[in-house]
Amino acid sequence: MASNRFAVVLDGLTKRFNGKIAVDHNSYEIEEGVIFGLLGPNGAGKTTTIRLLSGVLEPSEGDAEVYGYRLSNDVNIIRSIVGVLPENRALYDRLTAQENLEFYGRLYGVEPPELNERIESLLSFLDLQDVRNTFVGKFSMGMRQKVALARALIHQPKLLLLDEPTSNLDPVMSAKFKEYIKELSRDLKTTILISSHHLAEVENLCSKIAVINNGRVISVGDINELKRRIWGYREFEIRLLELKPDFKKIVESISGVSDVRYTGNKIFYRCVDADKVNPSLIKALVQANAEIISLNEVERTLEDLYMKLIRGE
Numbered sequence: 001m002a003s004n005r006f007a008v009v010l011d012g013l014t015k016r017f018n019g020k021i022a023v024d025h026n027s028y029e030i031e032e033g034v035i036f037g038l039l040g041p042n043g044a045g046k047t048t049t050i051r052l053l054s055g056v057l058e059p060s061e062g063d064a065e066v067y068g069y070r071l072s073n074d075v076n077i078i079r080s081i082v083g084v085l086p087e088n089r090a091l092y093d094r095l096t097a098q099e100n101l102e103f104y105g106r107l108y109g110v111e112p113p114e115l116n117e118r119i120e121s122l123l124s125f126l127d128l129q130d131v132r133n134t135f136v137g138k139f140s141m142g143m144r145q146k147v148a149l150a151r152a153l154i155h156q157p158k159l160l161l162l163d164e165p166t167s168n169l170d171p172v173m174s175a176k177f178k179e180y181i182k183e184l185s186r187d188l189k190t191t192i193l194i195s196s197h198h199l200a201e202v203e204n205l206c207s208k209i210a211v212i213n214n215g216r217v218i219s220v221g222d223i224n225e226l227k228r229r230i231w232g233y234r235e236f237e238i239r240l241l242e243l244k245p246d247f248k249k250i251v252e253s254i255s256g257v258s259d260v261r262y263t264g265n266k267i268f269y270r271c272v273d274a275d276k277v278n279p280s281l282i283k284a285l286v287q288a289n290a291e292i293i294s295l296n297e298v299e300r301t302l303e304d305l306y307m308k309l310i311r312g313e
């Protein structure tokens with residue numbers, strides 16, 4: 001029954017609240033072991049998707065598969081293999097940090113001595129040892145978030161769903177968190193879905209993304225492939241010691257080069273087939289005695305891609 005390629009398969013997954021659609025027939029797959037980014041503006045349906053996949057909400061229509069188990073048939077098994085950092089960071093305020101972890105660990109069937117070891121390592125990683133006996137109700141948002149993250153990891157889930165995981169963390173904790181996520185993915189092959197507004201962070205962590213808006217999937221796939229598909233061309237920058245008028249003529253005469261611009265001693269141009277265009281362009285410039293300092297690709301950021309996808313809709 002278990003499919004070994006996809007950790008998650010959404011199959012027309014749909015959620016309506018009082019007739020209003022929040023997740024609208026979403027279908028996409030998440031490969032095992034990847035860090036997957038779920039992006040979209042406020043109200044796009046990210047939190048609802050996470051709640052559906054963690055078995056907290058029931059779909060109105062459609063279904064999803066998690067490690068081969070269907071929400072419609074095996075929601076209890078799915079709950080046991082999924083760890084979730086929910087939007088509200090749900091914890092028991094009247095239990096201490098340590099008691100929360102003990103409680104949730106036992107709920108997931110993790111027993112001492114393994115439970116104690118996991119709690120120690122999570123408290124230590126998250127710098128929570130000093131406040132382990134403090135009631136969670138007294139914690140700041142950032143601290144709650146750390147305990148909630150530890151809670152999500154206590155049973156070593158195969159699928160980790162993180163709803164805006166770094167939104168209340170300071171930059172140091174946030175950087176540490178990112179390293180930890182990469183480690184989980186590398187060492188334990190945990191599949192991780194992250195919803196986030198930090199596009200630079202998603203670009204750093206995730207190889208694949210789904211962009212959703214008004215509940216619908218606008219785009220899904222590998223970040224670099226999406227960039228190529230959306231723009232259809234690549235842009236390069238050549239820096240010269242000196243930009244002579246002759247060189248401009250040369251660049252503009254190369255077939256496949258378009259949208260040439262000049263700034264100072266730099267030439268910017270676009271092309272589709274860089275493997276053909278760049279070698280002939282360089283060769284022609286060198287033959288004309290141009291002194292080339294550098295050739296670089298003008299990289300598109302995930303933010304550029306996101307803006308284009310959301311605004312272009």
Ligand SMILES: Nc1ncnc2c1ncn2[C@@H]1O[C@H](COP(=O)(O)OP(=O)(O)O)[C@@H](O)[C@H]1O
Nearest residue numbers: 017021022040041042043044045046047048049
């Ligand atoms: N429990 C709920 N009851 C009614 N409407 C809801 C509920 N949860 C979410 N919604 C609505 O569903 C849409 C998607 O919300 P949400 O999934 O929280 O978006 P996001 O996390 O992307 O900001 C929004 O219009 C929101 O108001």
Ligand SMILES: [Mg+2]
Nearest residue numbers: 046047048087
């Ligand atoms: Mg949300």
